[in-house]
Amino acid sequence: MSDNTILQPTTIVIFGATGDLAKRKLFPAFYNLYIDGRMPKGFNILALGRAENTDEKFRAYVKENLESFSRKPVTDEDWAGFQVHITYFQHQLDEEASYKNLYEKLESFDETYGSRGNRLFYLSIAPNFVSVISNHIKNTSIASNPEKDRIIIEKPFGHDKESAIELNNLLSKTFKEEQIYRIDHYLGKETVQNILAFRFGNSIFEPLWNNKHIESVQITVAEEVGVETRASFYEQTGALRDMIQNHLLQILCMVAMEPPVSLESGEIRDRKVDVLKSIRRISPDRVDHYAVRGQYGRGEVDGKKVNAYREEEGVDPVSNTETFVAIKFYLDNKRWENVPFYVRTGKRMKEKHSYITIQFKPLPHSTFSESSSLLSANKLIINIQPLMDIRLQFMAKKPGLSLELKPVEMIFDNFACQTDTPEAYETLLLEALVGDLTLFMRSDQVEEAWDVVKTIQETWENRKDLPFPNYDAGSWGPEESNALVERQGHHWV
Numbered sequence: 001m002s003d004n005t006i007l008q009p010t011t012i013v014i015f016g017a018t019g020d021l022a023k024r025k026l027f028p029a030f031y032n033l034y035i036d037g038r039m040p041k042g043f044n045i046l047a048l049g050r051a052e053n054t055d056e057k058f059r060a061y062v063k064e065n066l067e068s069f070s071r072k073p074v075t076d077e078d079w080a081g082f083q084v085h086i087t088y089f090q091h092q093l094d095e096e097a098s099y100k101n102l103y104e105k106l107e108s109f110d111e112t113y114g115s116r117g118n119r120l121f122y123l124s125i126a127p128n129f130v131s132v133i134s135n136h137i138k139n140t141s142i143a144s145n146p147e148k149d150r151i152i153i154e155k156p157f158g159h160d161k162e163s164a165i166e167l168n169n170l171l172s173k174t175f176k177e178e179q180i181y182r183i184d185h186y187l188g189k190e191t192v193q194n195i196l197a198f199r200f201g202n203s204i205f206e207p208l209w210n211n212k213h214i215e216s217v218q219i220t221v222a223e224e225v226g227v228e229t230r231a232s233f234y235e236q237t238g239a240l241r242d243m244i245q246n247h248l249l250q251i252l253c254m255v256a257m258e259p260p261v262s263l264e265s266g267e268i269r270d271r272k273v274d275v276l277k278s279i280r281r282i283s284p285d286r287v288d289h290y291a292v293r294g295q296y297g298r299g300e301v302d303g304k305k306v307n308a309y310r311e312e313e314g315v316d317p318v319s320n321t322e323t324f325v326a327i328k329f330y331l332d333n334k335r336w337e338n339v340p341f342y343v344r345t346g347k348r349m350k351e352k353h354s355y356i357t358i359q360f361k362p363l364p365h366s367t368f369s370e371s372s373s374l375l376s377a378n379k380l381i382i383n384i385q386p387l388m389d390i391r392l393q394f395m396a397k398k399p400g401l402s403l404e405l406k407p408v409e410m411i412f413d414n415f416a417c418q419t420d421t422p423e424a425y426e427t428l429l430l431e432a433l434v435g436d437l438t439l440f441m442r443s444d445q446v447e448e449a450w451d452v453v454k455t456i457q458e459t460w461e462n463r464k465d466l467p468f469p470n471y472d473a474g475s476w477g478p479e480e481s482n483a484l485v486e487r488q489g490h491h492w493v
């Protein structure tokens, strides 16, 4: 979006405004956008909650949380300007009368704008409420203007392909596809967006970006945290649904997509869908060959002893939910034929680190015969978080009298250029305010991504006699994950 886009007056309606996401991500994002002068001239944040509350108390609660979660400091001046835009609104998700009141409230905001404002509905609620909210919104005509009204939906978007199709059909009764913003917050991360710039803003990498020069691609999203307080959600979800179906497949799309003709949202989303379609589906009898699942046992993370997953609060003591997944994908298209894409993600791993490794092919013939066994093939590493950089590894001469080689790195460091990087939610919310869908998922993207993991999901659901836990907290996952890549002579980087 351009820096001087003028935003229309907007009312942001947050369903689930007293929940965790609103507290940690949404209010801090709106507050930081406000400080940066990126909020519309006229805006209101209508915070919906079940309990009775006053604006004053709710604002104090928001302020307290901003102090913990805001990227920029909370100053008296900024807070005074921001807080007047927040209104608390008592609302029952399943009562028609509540939506009629909401309608009136929205009309009253429009009167203050002097015209019908834009409306942004943020559904930060459990997935089973999406249908009830969407039906009420339709029945009470509070989102009756397709040019001005938008809905943002949090993941998980369904729990399998069928439920995602059902949800898409349901939403399409109230909203046009162009009004639906399905969030995958990884797409808002600065370093993930930079993949597009890096690949398509330069001429020197694209000629190498294919199976002639690339040996394999690895994508790792490793977390130190365990299940925390989310057992009831996570027990039903597991790492395949929570991370692979969305975040990791979206990153894979950015790495593997064909060059888009333009940055137009439809174009970018089309190219990503092409990638998802090209991913070879794994047949049920080959799932063990291509995919590994794991669950953490007790261990040590960051010098502290931690419990096994099955000992976490709210978790079934014989749970078979996976907290780690590694998969080898192949893409059946001309560019990527025979290049394995290894993806892995896990909770309670050795360190928090998300990165992409492009492993180039070794030299076909080495001029440096003496030391050739020490030559390592070139690698490009894109660090997504917490490091935010791009590193090209290559060989160079060791300083000295003899001609010996050593691996060195050339680094572009995002932090060195900008220490104050916006949070993913700031970027995404701004795009939704502007009305740009590029960083959000279209219905067919979501359905295709479910299709990619479908046989793995079904096979795993039917086989529950597992030797869990099979990796120690604080490790890099189960041994089988190493075997998955080593079979092909590769190693996790």
Ligand code: BG6
Pocket (backbone or CB within 6 Å): 223, 242
């Ligand atoms: C969420 C998952 O989508 O992403 C969580 O539900 C996970 O389980 C989180 O911890 C990771 O996000 P980030 O931005 O911390 O890498």
